[in-house]
Amino acid sequence: MQLVDVRGAEAAEATKISRLLADSIRGSYTEILGEIPTRRLVSTQCSLPRIRAEIEIPGGAPGWLGWLVATGSDDELLGVAAGGVPVPGEGEVYALAVTPDARGTGIGEALLTAASARMRAFGATEQRVTLASDQDPALPFYAHVGFTPLPPTRLTAIRLSRVI
Known part of the structure; x- marks a missing residue:
């Protein structure tokens, strides 16, 4: 395991978070979803104004627990995660990306552990994540850390859950 520091994101890191997340989405989904849907996903999820605003939300919005970053010894951004508790008792992983x-x-496990601790502090007893496809390259990671499939909520998504 690589030595990392996992902490809440700072406003000055918004650009790095946006880039890492966009690169991760492009690398994971272009072949699975196609170029145009992947561009839409990047445009929606990786917008710099959106990420900057999400970092700067004082105290968090209802259900939003913020962005986490993992940095190495040289302060290089190695991974990001975001999550919340949108429904009482249910944590939701909104984003989790690690540099290739x-x-x-x-x-990834360090980020998920930190996000899980935040969710538990806000009453979550289980966690969910929605993946864009059952071919999502993150599926083995989520299975490894204990997530199991839920019935799909739409044809192109796979939802997983675990008790935390």
Whole structure:
């Protein structure tokens, strides 16, 4: 496991978060969803004004617990996560991305552990994540950390849950 610091994101990191998330989405979904749907996803999820606003929400909005970042010893951004508790008792992982060079080193698990702790502090007893496809390359990671499939809510998504 690589030595990392997981902490709440700072406003000055919004650009790095946006880029890392956009690169991760493009790398994961272009072949699965196609170029245009992937561009739409990046446009919606990785908008710099959106991420900046989400970082700067004082105290968080109802259900929103914020962005987390994982940095290495040289303060390099290695991964990001975002989540919340939109429904009482149910945590939701909204985003989890790790740089390609840092995958498989425990950074994703460190981010998920920190996000889970935040969710538990707000009353979550289980966690969910929605993936864009049953071919999502993150599916093995989520299965490894204990998520199990739920019935799909739409034809192109796969939902997973676990008790935290």
